[in-house]
Amino acid sequence: MDKTFVTIIIPTFNESENIRNLLNQLIKLEEFYYIEIIVVDDNSTDKTADIVKQISKTKHAVRILSRIGRSGLASAIKEGIINATGEIAVVMDGDGQHEPSSIIEGIKLLNSKNCDLVLGSRFHKKSYIKGLSSKREKGSTWANKFARRSLPNQYRFLTDYMTGFFILKINTTIDLVKNLNINGFKFLYELLSLSKGSLKVSEFPLIFQERRGGNSKLDVAVFWDFLISLIHTLTLRLFPRRAISFALVNFSGILVQLTINKIISDNTNILFETALSISVLCGATSNYLINNILTFRSRRLKGGRLILGLSKFLIVSILPLIANVGIASAFYNLISKNSFLAQLAGILLTFIWNYLASSRFVWNSPN
Secondary structure, three states, X not given: OOOOEEEEEEEEOOOOOOHHHHHHHHHHHHHOOEEEEEEEXXXXXXXXXXXXXXXXXXXXXXXXXXXXXXXXXXXXXXXXXXXXXXXXXXXXXXXXXXOOHHHHHHHXXXXXXXXXXXXXXXXXXXXXXXXXXXXXXXXXXXXXXXXXXXXXXXXXXXXXXXXXXEEEEHHHHHHHHHOOOOOOOOHHHHHHHHHOOOOOEEEEXXXXXXXXXXXXXXXXXXXXHHHHHHHHHHOOOOOOHHHHHHHHHHHHHHHHHHHHHHHHHXXXXXXXXXXXXXXXXXXXXXXXXXHHHOOOHHHOOOHHXXXXXXXXXXXXXXXXXXXXXXXXXXXXXXXXOOHHHHHHHHHHHHHHHHHHHHHHHOOOOOO
């Protein structure tokens, strides 16, 4: 029988301690399949890409896709799948926690059940977990509960929407992959959400090993992405992900503005208009710094560019900031002496302008 052509996609960032051993294990799968291994590296600083290039000189199934100036797990997987030449794409982590032997089991399931997608689950009743701390296990359990409730009913039998190991048929999923939002939290979750229940899916148990080296990429931004993905799905994907993130950050800026204004008003004799101007500036600066860390982190500004970006952000915001102060002052003087309502009237005006203008002008990003 002809061998199946399988493309194995491994997104990496600083996995030099793991990648050589993993690739050596994966190459042995040539006994069962025609394989191509695409390592999608996000400009690692620890010579991960150099190791892969060295191996590819003698193992022609291995190739490197080095990305400069762009990053992110979901976008790396998307690029890998789009560049795949195999009939089946396997996505797995580069940290050695996924067993290469799981590929054989997963492909058998994909073919026997004629599925579009199968995923390796850490929480299947037959799974064996070595490499998941109690903190991460608890976090993943909660994330899976929320994911299950937000996705179409056809997928609610699944046990691990957060897994990094899955296998898909390229011909039946490529159109969805091309339309996938690369800023999503988890590629698999975004794919299931975008598909609206149209994919035939199954799962199998994983043996989840301990990380052999390097550090976990889990951080605050990952949790933020999950929150945005949930809201994006629950609002039927009507609003851009970044607009949702920008709105949540803007809400935190509102709290900063209201708090600063309250402190100044209660402890000084400064006029309302002056106190309002100071608090609006503090709220805008807070918005900028948090958006730089979370909403636009793939284009995060640092050093001198961070200061320049703040200047641009305030310039972009100056007209709505003036309008904010003017409307709030007019509301306060002509309609109601309620400073809270007066500030809200000004704040509502600034949001859409700030999102559209700063996306383009400050972070040079499409909305």
